Amino acid sequence: MNSIRKIVKEVLHDVHKPLYAWIPYGFTNPETKKDLREEGGDLFKANVEEAKKLLAEAGYPDGKGLPTITLLYNTNESHKAVAEAVQEMWKKNLGVTVELLNQEWKVFLGSRKSGDFQVARAGWIGDYTDPMTFGDYLLTNGGNNYGRYSNPAYDKLIATAQGTLDQNVRMQAMHDAEKIAMDDMAVAPIYSYSHYFTLNPKVKGLVNPPNDTTNFRYVTIED
Amino acid sequence: MLSYTLKRIINAAVVLWLVITITFLLMHSIPGGPFTKEKNLPAVVLQNIEARYKLNDPLWKQYTDYMVNLSKFDLGPSFKYQGRTVNNIIGESFPVSFQLGMNSILFSIIIGIPAGIISALKRNQWQDRFVTFLTTLGVAVPSFVLAALLIHVFALKLSLLPAAMWNGWQYQILPSLALAGMPTSFIARLTRSSMLDVLGQDYIKTAKAKGLASYVIMYRHALKNALIPVVTYIGPMAAGILTGSFVIETMFAVPGLGRHFVTSIYNRDYTVILGVTIFYSFLIIFLNMVVDLVYPLIDPRIKLGGKKEG
Numbered sequence: 001m002n003s004i005r006k007i008v009k010e011v012l013h014d015v016h017k018p019l020y021a022w023i024p025y026g027f028t029n030p031e032t033k034k035d036l037r038e039e040g041g042d043l044f045k046a047n048v049e050e051a052k053k054l055l056a057e058a059g060y061p062d063g064k065g066l067p068t069i070t071l072l073y074n075t076n077e078s079h080k081a082v083a084e085a086v087q088e089m090w091k092k093n094l095g096v097t098v099e100l101l102n103q104e105w106k107v108f109l110g111s112r113k114s115g116d117f118q119v120a121r122a123g124w125i126g127d128y129t130d131p132m133t134f135g136d137y138l139l140t141n142g143g144n145n146y147g148r149y150s151n152p153a154y155d156k157l158i159a160t161a162q163g164t165l166d167q168n169v170r171m172q173a174m175h176d177a178e179k180i181a182m183d184d185m186a187v188a189p190i191y192s193y194s195h196y197f198t199l200n201p202k203v204k205g206l207v208n209p210p211n212d213t214t215n216f217r218y219v220t221i222e223d
Numbered sequence: 224m225l226s227y228t229l230k231r232i233i234n235a236a237v238v239l240w241l242v243i244t245i246t247f248l249l250m251h252s253i254p255g256g257p258f259t260k261e262k263n264l265p266a267v268v269l270q271n272i273e274a275r276y277k278l279n280d281p282l283w284k285q286y287t288d289y290m291v292n293l294s295k296f297d298l299g300p301s302f303k304y305q306g307r308t309v310n311n312i313i314g315e316s317f318p319v320s321f322q323l324g325m326n327s328i329l330f331s332i333i334i335g336i337p338a339g340i341i342s343a344l345k346r347n348q349w350q351d352r353f354v355t356f357l358t359t360l361g362v363a364v365p366s367f368v369l370a371a372l373l374i375h376v377f378a379l380k381l382s383l384l385p386a387a388m389w390n391g392w393q394y395q396i397l398p399s400l401a402l403a404g405m406p407t408s409f410i411a412r413l414t415r416s417s418m419l420d421v422l423g424q425d426y427i428k429t430a431k432a433k434g435l436a437s438y439v440i441m442y443r444h445a446l447k448n449a450l451i452p453v454v455t456y457i458g459p460m461a462a463g464i465l466t467g468s469f470v471i472e473t474m475f476a477v478p479g480l481g482r483h484f485v486t487s488i489y490n491r492d493y494t495v496i497l498g499v500t501i502f503y504s505f506l507i508i509f510l511n512m513v514v515d516l517v518y519p520l521i522d523p524r525i526k527l528g529g530k531k532e533g
Contacts, residue, residue, distance in 0.1 A: 106255025106491055113263070127262075143263035 002046035003089050008191050011081045016191040020044055022138070022178050024192035026210025027131045031167045036131055037192075040175050043182035048093045055094055063095030070099045073121040074108040082190065083121065112146045122146065123193065126211040131174050133211075135161060138186050149186040227527040228516065235508045242504045243293070243497065247286055250488075250496050257302035257491045276302060289497070298501070299494035303487075309498035313480065317502075319389060320467030320479035326399035327464055328457070331407035336453065338407075339414025340446065346419065354411060361408025370401035370474045387476040398475040402468055406460055413456055417449040424448075447521055454521065458514035462507040466499075 001009070008018040017025055020042035027036040052062070060066040071086060073079040080102065087098040098119075103111060112120050124144070126133035135158050136142060140150040157177035161170045181187075195212050202222050207215040258264065258272050273279045277288065292299060298309035342354040377397060378386035385394050421427065422445055430440045467481025480499065487495035518525045 105489060106259045107253070109259050109261060110254045143265070144261075 003048075003093070004046055004190055006089075007082055007085045011085045012078065012191060015196075016194050019189040019192040022181050022187065022189060023131050023134045023174070026192075027126075027129065029167075029171050031171060036171070036174070040178060043179055044185070051094060055096075063097070066096055068097045068099050069118050070101050071119045071121075072101050072103065072108065072111060072117040074105050075102045079121055115146070115148065120146065122187070125193065129209045129211055131171075132158075132161065135174055135177060138181050147187060149181070149184070151180060151184055151186075154180045154184075154186075224527055228512075231512050231515070235512065238508060239501070239504055243290075243501060244286075246497055246500045247289070250491075250493055251282060251285075253491070255491055257493060259491065276300070293501075298498040301492055301495050303490045303492040303495070309494045312483065312495060313498060313502055316467070316478055316480040316483065319477060320472070320481060321465050323395060323398055323402065323471075323477060323479060324461070324465035324467065326395055327403035327406065328461055330399060330403040331410050332457070334403075335407040335410030336414050336450075338411040339453075340418060340441075342411065342415040343418035343422065343449075344441075351415075354415070358408035358411045361404045362412070364404065365470075366401055366405060366468065367470045367474060369404045370398070370471060373397045373401055374474070387474075389475075389477050394475075398471050398477055401475075402464060402471050406464065409456065409460075410453055413453050414449060417452045418445060421445045421449045451518065451522060454514055454517060458510040459507055462503065462510045466503045466506060 004018045004020065008014060008016060019025075021037060021040055022043070023036060023040070025035060025037045028034070029036050029039055032039065055061070055063065055066075069090075071083050073083045080100075083100050083102075087100060090096040090098050102108075108120075111117055112122070124134065124137060137144055138149050138154060139145065139158055140152070140155050154177050157173045157180070161173035161177070164170055164173075197208075199206060204220050204222055205218040207218060209215075256273075256278065257276075258269060258278075264272075270279070277285060280288070289299065296310070298313070301307050301309055301312060304312065338354050338358070342351045345351045374386045374397065377384045384397050386397075388394055427440060427444060430444050435444075466484075467477075467479040469481045469485045471477070472479045472481040480502075483495055483499050484503070486492075487499060515527070519527060
């Protein structure tokens with residue numbers, strides 16, 4: 001079992017979905033009516049051998065000589081468990097020593113914003129139900145782009161998507177941009193959030209879009 | 224008595240001022256502010272918001288402004304809940320916590336004190352062992368475990384009482400009991416040990432030797448003296464319980480004041496942090512003072528004013 005599946009299964013008890021891409025599940029391509037994620041498929045693979053090779057090329061064979069890396073997360077039991085799993089896997093697979101650091105939410109936000117971290121966890125829930133809510137996140141100098149990722153090719157494709165009303169062109173540009181971001185490993189995705197709730201079958205008309213902005217306006221209760 | 228009360232009031236004012244000042248400085252020294260959000264705001268927008276709430280004034284000016292408003296009993300606007308003032312947040316949620324807290328305090332006194340007395344009188348007999356067992360459990364089991372247990376048994380299994388919310392008297396029973404568990408046990412234990420202490424005193428032997436009826440000895444000679452430590456405990460306990468419990472209010476979805484003590488800090492809702500802290504400190508100081516003024520009524524040997532006879 002590869003490391004992401006292992007984290008999702010053993011640490012998160014399969015509550016969330018493993019994610020091998022940047023844009024999570026839940027967005028529908030307006031042309032094909034398919035889920036954008038399923039359409040795009042997995043965009044990277046877990047590959048320990050390749051990682052070890054790259055680490056050796058960088059001058060740290062088996063992690064030797066690499067200073068301790070600090071992994072920052074906001075105080076939360078679930079984030080802590082994931083961070084510990086990452087710590088263990090990096091040590092075991094790559095010989096990299098990771099130190100964990102947790103901070104209270106607003107302190108964490110400050111550290112992340114000012115770039116005062118080496119590796120930090122992050123989550124994002126779309127503001128609206130179009131993939132652009134993830135697309136513009138990784139733009140050069142994007143307001144929430146805390147990893148300060150920058151690739152002109154990516155920026156150009158997002159600009160294309162933003163500048164057209166043709167859904168085919170938009171969605172294709174989004175897919176292509178995402179591929180670039182994942183080839184660059186702009187972020188290291190782990191899982192796509194799932195949210196569970198129970199609903200009495202008498203309740204009709206509840207609107208619950210994938211970004212979980214539940215709307216009760218059209219709710220009726222049947223007798 | 225009067226000069227003593229006056230002195231205590233002046234002391235209280237100084238303590239309150241210290242609490243306000245220290246809280247003010249501490250809360251401004253923690254990183255992050257009320258408008259630090261995960262989603263980045265453009266710098267100009269953030270600046271406008273901060274100007275609107277006067278957060279870009281120098282700290283000393285924010286402090287003096289706050290003190291001036293406070294002297295008019297105005298605790299300011301909340302930063303998190305737009306359009307609401309701290310006065311109306313406390314005004315809305317305190318009565319709920321007060322009701323819940325009063326139930327628990329009354330329960331803990333009505334059950335705790337007699338349980339302690341029985342325990343002391345029947346020392347080392349089964350009644351004492353039973354009370355000791357229950358109260359040890361009551362002190363050791365945290366309120367959230369008790370709350371979960373109560374919900375499981377009375378709401379889920381027996382369907383006798385609602386599991387949460389705050390819509391009438393039946394909604395008050397489970398949270399009141401969960402909140403009362405610890406103080407009831409503590410009061411019972413305190414009453415027991417202090418009763419045993421008093422019962423060993425010479426004047427109890429004297430009273431017995433005089434041939435007084437045992438209930439007179441118990442009530443007039445033993446209980447009154449034994450209650451002093453209990454009264455001391457009840458003062459600050461009442462302040463703590465009346466201002467609400469974060470845990471109990473969260474578990475039972477009770478719209479009380481308790482959660483604001485915790486959430487206001489997460490939110491960096493400066494005015495709410497200060498408001499609830501001042502309110503809580505005021506209650507503690509006030510109730511402690513009431514307790515001190517009540518002592519001479521229970522025990523005439525205690526004289527207020529601090530002059531001790533050698």
